[in-house]
Amino acid sequence: MITNILDFIKENISRGNKVALVTVTKINGSSPASVGQCIAVLENGESFGTVGGGKTEYLIIQEAIKTIKDGNKIFEFNYDHSEKGMICGGAMSGFGHVLGDENYLYIFGAGHIGMNLAKIATDAGFFVKVIEDRPEFADNFKNVEYIVTTPEKFETDVKFYGNPYIVICTRGHGTDDAALRFCLNKDYSYLGMIGSKKKVATLFGELRKEGYDEKVLQNIYTPIGLNIASGVPYEIAISILAEILLIKNGGSVNHKKMSPTCSET
Numbered sequence: 001m002i003t004n005i006l007d008f009i010k011e012n013i014s015r016g017n018k019v020a021l022v023t024v025t026k027i028n029g030s031s032p033a034s035v036g037q038c039i040a041v042l043e044n045g046e047s048f049g050t051v052g053g054g055k056t057e058y059l060i061i062q063e064a065i066k067t068i069k070d071g072n073k074i075f076e077f078n079y080d081h082s083e084k085g086m087i088c089g090g091a092m093s094g095f096g097h098v099l100g101d102e103n104y105l106y107i108f109g110a111g112h113i114g115m116n117l118a119k120i121a122t123d124a125g126f127f128v129k130v131i132e133d134r135p136e137f138a139d140n141f142k143n144v145e146y147i148v149t150t151p152e153k154f155e156t157d158v159k160f161y162g163n164p165y166i167v168i169c170t171r172g173h174g175t176d177d178a179a180l181r182f183c184l185n186k187d188y189s190y191l192g193m194i195g196s197k198k199k200v201a202t203l204f205g206e207l208r209k210e211g212y213d214e215k216v217l218q219n220i221y222t223p224i225g226l227n228i229a230s231g232v233p234y235e236i237a238i239s240i241l242a243e244i245l246l247i248k249n250g251g252s253v254n255h256k257k258m259s260p261t262c263s264e265t
Contacts, residue, residue, distance in 0.1 A: 001049060005040050008048040009099060016161055017042055018100040020064035020075075024051050029090030032056075041096075043068045056092065064096050073098050102127055102162040103189075103248065108179040109170035110137040110146075113194065116237035117167060118144050124241065126165070131158055131179070151178035160186055165244050167224065168193040177203060184216060190247050192221035192240065226253065 009019045020041045024033045033052030041047045041064035051057050056079045067075045078093040105121045107114045110132035118128045118141055128144040131154075138146040149157035160166075166188050168179045173195075180193055180203070195203070200222050207217060225239030226246070245251065 002038060005038050005049045009040050012040075012042060013100040013161065014159075016100075016159070018068050018098055020068055020096045020098050022051060022060055022064055022094060022096040024092055024094040026093040027090060028092070031090035031092045033092050041065065041068075051094070052092070060094075060096075067096060068098055071101075073101075100162060104129065104160070104162045104164050105244070106131065106158070106160065106164055106166045108132075108166070108168045108175070110134060110140065111169065111171055112233035113169045113236050113240075114167075115140050116234045117169075117240055120237060120241055121244075124245075127162070129158075132170075133175075151175065151182065154179070154182045158182070160188065163248075164188045165190040165248070166192070167240055167244075169224075173199060180220070184212065190221065190244055191219060192224040192243065194224050194236075195222055197223060 005021075009021060012019050022039045022041060024035055024037045027033060027035060031052065032054060033050075033056075037049070037051050039047055039049035039051045039057070039060070041061050043065060045061060045065055047061055051060055059079065060077055063075055063077060067073075074095060074097050076093070076095045078091065080091045103126050105117075105126040105128045107118055107121075107128065108131045110130050114130060114132075115137075118130055122128050122143050129147060130141055130144050131147045131149060132138075133148065133150045135148045138148070147157055164187070166183050168176050168183070168191075170176050170179060176193060176195065180191075183191055184207075193200075204217055208214070221243060224243065225236060226242045227239070228242065229235035229239035246253065
């Protein structure tokens with residue numbers, strides 16, 4: 001049963017759905033559930049598996065739905081069956097963990113910047129996907145999904161999951177342009193593109209003529225990254241990830257350094 005539940009979770013996450021995986025961790029007395037039983041719940045109430053059925057399972061499903069809708073990651077439950085109108089008595093406890101809202105980094109381009117960014121972003125806990133039309137670069141990447149495709153196939157080959165952070169740093173203006181146009185009408189948490197000020201001004205001028213809303217253009221971080229790097233690809237990658245973390249965590253670019261005259265109160 002557990003493998004079927006995991007397949008259900010994987011299939012729905014691949015469709016962009018969040019799933020709450022609920023597990024029973026403790027029972028007392030007579031209970032319709034057993035320790036280790038699981039149920040997977042979608043935001044629309046669809047479920048797979050069971051934690052004993054009855055009124056208690058209904059309440060757990062409702063709690064899972066609420067957790068997903070509220071944007072939370074986990075919840076705990078502790079139900080006395082008799083208090084919920086079940087004649088079996090007993091009680092059970094457990095927790096739910098929402099899956100499918102992880103942070104994904106999509107890197108268009110497998111050059112030096114993309115390669116360095118993929119490494120440090122993976123270390124930072126992002127699920128990284130690299131989109132590139134050159135399969136021979138795949139061996140330069142570890143612990144990432146390397147998607148070999150072309151701009152003409154982006155719609156079928158590139159799917160955004162969880163919280164998407166997107167970086168466009170391909171080998172040329174044409175592929176940068178195609179990747180940006182593909183991403184503009186998608187939902188994302190961050191969209192950044194490498195490029196000079198002249199390149200950005202030219203491209204934005206073209207997009208305005210084509211009717212793109214100014215608010216859409218203002219959401220693009222380009223030239224990309226915080227102003228902390230030299231021209232070395234590794235430093236540029238750090239500056240890009242720093243900007244992404246700034247957005248993800250609602251941070252600031254202020255120093256945390258305390259004055260030597262300050263003291264804790």
